[in-house]
Amino acid sequence: MIDTGLAGKVVLVTGGSGGIGEAISRAFAAQGARVAVHHHAGEREPPGRARWAHVTPHAEAARSLADELTGAVSVAADLAAPDAASRLLDAVEDRLGPVDVLVNNAAHCETPDSIGELTAEGLERHYRVNAVAPALLISELARRHRPERPAPCVVNISTDAARAFPGQIGYGTSKAALDGLTRATALDLGPTGIRVNAVAPGPVQTGWMDDAMEAQVSDLVPLRRVGEPGDIADGVVFLASRQARWVTGQVLQVAGGHAL
Template sequence: MKEKEVITKYALVTGGSRGIGRAICVQLAKDSDYPIIINYNSNKEAALETLKLVEEAGGTGELLPFNVSNLSEVAQALDSWQDHHENGLIEVIVNNAGITKDGLFMWMKPEDWNDVINTSLNGFFNVTNHLIQKLLVNKYGRIINLVSVSGLKGTPGQTNYSAAKGAVISATKALAQEIAKRNITVNAVAPGFINTDMTGELNEKELKKLVPANRFGEPEEVAHLVSFLASKKSAYITGEVININGGIYS
């Protein structure tokens, strides 16, 4: 009798080298048995630092560089990963990679519009679409999309970012309904002001006055929520957008 192949299940975090992505990688390493695939675009040094933190947290991980906005690069990287992990299955997908190129809409350059849309929205498609068939066959999976308060209420100076994140929110709700019967959940997490490189140039002293909790959030707080949504405990939550913003949009 042929022995059943043992499949190793993995969690992929795009944009996992810094900020919220790094915190998610570390939290998943602490809370789950998943080896963590840390995706990054260009900053290998930061990605290696994340890997070190994952290992210090008692987990295992590996780096997988690709630009989420480049369809052929995503396909090539994920296919190559699969070739080297014959019995591997990416069971958790955290679409975290995103960029901002802020500016008033009337002066926005086409490349600033396209770059932001391509990273957040097309990045979600490029990665998730490539991996979803295996999740459907497996009849289990977790897809978690990092969006933003900007995608819910719109933020002036961020028309491109608001458009990209708003689109991912709608995609989350639609896809969740398509695949719920296969035990695959699709949820979005919408952070407000979080202490990361992305918010480093903001005037925290002034902006925190807008937040009922009177402070910026920490990446680890977002990571705890993502880790819960990546677990079996969240099986009856799908198609949801969960705000984590200190009450700024409630």
């Protein structure tokens, strides 16, 4: 049996209460980690614009999951707020202790988002949550690290379409920025021992595909199926584990070969 070395570690999963985030929270808890399940504090999207995300933003879902998982807590923050990083890490430290693993999973996506329909406000919302918030959380985590403690690690959740995502310009380019952030911070923080990696999911069934769409999308995947949230969670756990101790600056595609 492989020992991931994650038992007793403090893991913060942003957007950790639904979909891929819930699977990640459950996977770390199964390794004996103490999980802080983050949820969005309130609703800020303007009415009339469709949106989707990899997370369930409601406090009730986060509290319910945290109650179910041993040693877990739920924490709230609006990641678009300028002080979200410090406030969120303060909340986790107060309840569980210093963060050992940061998973930047929370994502904002809305439509319309094609090149002819972009707005400054929409782009800003995408970038604030998908790129700026992870950058500030990584920065704050690094500032709090003390050399006498084992170095923390970071896993960002990107998308395998970050290279080019037509029809989802704000979302796709903000995730491309997250990929660049992963590599840059891995280089900056390498001397401190802090590892930074990313998982890039392919199409994952989190309830947004009906049977017909799932069959259509499966035909585009070399392994001939869409992903499940647990597929992504397993990749995240690996990158946070001791087995990945010499891995940093990588964007791991967990996508069934979708973007090859």
